[in-house]
Amino acid sequence: MNGNLRIDLDRLMGRIFRLGEIGALPGGGVKRLALSDEDKIGRDLVTEWMRDLGLAVSVDRIGNVWGIRPGAEDLAPVMIGSHIDSVATGGLYDGVLGVLAGLEIIERLNDAGIHTRHPLAVGFFTNEEGARFPPDMMGSGVNQGALDLDEMLTAVGIDGKTVGVELERIGYAGDVPPGTLRPACFLEIHVEQGPVLEEEGIEIGAVTGVQGISWTEFTVSGVSNHAGTTPMRLRHDAGIVSARIAAEARAIADDLGPPQVATVGVIEFGPGLVNVVPESARLTVDLRNTDDAVLKAAEARLRTAAECFAAAEGCGLEVRKLARFAPVPFDPDTVDLIARTAEALGHSVRRMPSGAGHDAQMFAPNCPTAMVFVPSKDGLSHNVKEFTAPEDIRAGADVLLQLALSRAGVVDNAGETS
Numbered sequence: 572m573n574g575n576l577r578i579d580l581d582r583l584m585g586r587i588f589r590l591g592e593i594g595a596l597p598g599g600g601v602k603r604l605a606l607s608d609e610d611k612i613g614r615d616l617v618t619e620w621m622r623d624l625g626l627a628v629s630v631d632r633i634g635n636v637w638g639i640r641p642g643a644e645d646l647a648p649v650m651i652g653s654h655i656d657s658v659a660t661g662g663l664y665d666g667v668l669g670v671l672a673g674l675e676i677i678e679r680l681n682d683a684g685i686h687t688r689h690p691l692a693v694g695f696f697t698n699e700e701g702a703r704f705p706p707d708m709m710g711s712g713v714n715q716g717a718l719d720l721d722e723m724l725t726a727v728g729i730d731g732k733t734v735g736v737e738l739e740r741i742g743y744a745g746d747v748p749p750g751t752l753r754p755a756c757f758l759e760i761h762v763e764q765g766p767v768l769e770e771e772g773i774e775i776g777a778v779t780g781v782q783g784i785s786w787t788e789f790t791v792s793g794v795s796n797h798a799g800t801t802p803m804r805l806r807h808d809a810g811i812v813s814a815r816i817a818a819e820a821r822a823i824a825d826d827l828g829p830p831q832v833a834t835v836g837v838i839e840f841g842p843g844l845v846n847v848v849p850e851s852a853r854l855t856v857d858l859r860n861t862d863d864a865v866l867k868a869a870e871a872r873l874r875t876a877a878e879c880f881a882a883a884e885g886c887g888l889e890v891r892k893l894a895r896f897a898p899v900p901f902d903p904d905t906v907d908l909i910a911r912t913a914e915a916l917g918h919s920v921r922r923m924p925s926g927a928g929h930d931a932q933m934f935a936p937n938c939p940t941a942m943v944f945v946p947s948k949d950g951l952s953h954n955v956k957e958f959t960a961p962e963d964i965r966a967g968a969d970v971l972l973q974l975a976l977s978r979a980g981v982v983d984n985a986g987e988t989s
């Protein structure tokens with residue numbers, strides 16, 4: 572009976588679109604930066620849905636929220652979670668799918684009167700994106716002991732606000748200490764955010780782990796001067812130094828080849844005027860690789876180059892690490908179960924690493940953890956045009972449903988477990 576259980580796709584899509592109305596951008600997509608007013612409204616909505624489903628809701632000290640459906644036995648919960656904060660040009664599905672598919676599974680089990688041995692938990696984690704307040708995976712990192720609570724509460728955002736003050740402001744500075752939540756296992760469904768599944772015509776990704784992530788901020792200090800009267804030999808141009816650092820980041824990715832990637836997401840000049848030699852520049856570099864040794868070599872090459880460029884131009888250089896996470900493997904048994912479950916449901920599946928960071932990577936060291944990917948149209952994400960076909964969402968959520976039942980154990984009406 573339970574093997575034939577399927578999610579209610581219309582209900583799930585309805586919640587995805589409803590949440591997508593919060594922080595909706597004029598041309599489509601969403602902007603729900605962590606701890607913003609939009610994030611608060613989204614949190615309030617999802618928390619209301621949790622309560623409507625009868626879940627016991629908890630909020631921890633970094634604002635993570637989870638709801639628990641009791642199990643027949645006093646066991647650690649099987650947890651399904653992700654995030655509902657977005658980047659400034661976010662899509663409807665990044666993170667949201669992982670939370671709302673969890674709520675759909677709860678509602679489906681409620682409808683069917685199915686009870687599980689383990690409690691089931693569904694949660695969303697604070698500031699997974701890290702776009703406003705670096706680092707990313709902040710809430711799940713604190714919750715699972717990878718990041719320090721007090722340090723993260725004092726983290727300053729790109730707008731000068733601090734995490735702790737913003738958490739209080741939106742009413743999500745909870746009282747549950749980090750480490751209270753110790754799930755039996757952690758399962759996350761997420762849009763792939765890349766081109767692989769679509770290019771290969773495959774419906775499900777059984778994610779084997781997350782690649783290493785390195786975020787660095789370079790701040791260059793030079794001397795502002797007149798663009799017309801200052802000979803090139805007398806310049807201390809912070810702008811050209813930052814441009815050379817950016818070019819070097821791309822050269823590193825080109826030289827190393829896949830899977831190395833490099834992104835300069837932010838580059839700002841001061842004063843930023845057409846006829847003034849820049850006195851200051853700030854840029855961020857995001858480097859990633861599945862191999863930590865190669866990633867470290869890439870970081871070292873970039874740092875050395877930045878120091879050379881700054882010295883040659885007679886500029887100062889400050890380097891600040893915004894995020895650094897080593898590659899994380901997921902639980903092989905759970906990855907295998909995802910692949911078997913997908914095949915049993917008649918879906919094509921392939922094993923693959925994740926190019927993006929996810930909350931799951933913070934749980935992986937503490938409990939059996941893995942992820943289910945569904946295809947992203949044109950491989951797009953962190954883009955308002957992010958899209959995943961409803962049928963792909965159905966396939967992924969059905970796999971997640973069976974995965975959760977398998978891990979939580981089903982108690983039939985006679986009290987027998989299966």
Ligand code: HGY
Pocket residue numbers: 699700701707708926927928929
């Ligand atoms: O940056 C990432 O990989 C994630 O979207 N936070």
Ligand code: MN
Pocket residue numbers: 654665666699761928929
């Ligand atoms: Mn995400």
Ligand code: MN
Pocket residue numbers: 658665700953
């Ligand atoms: Mn994202």
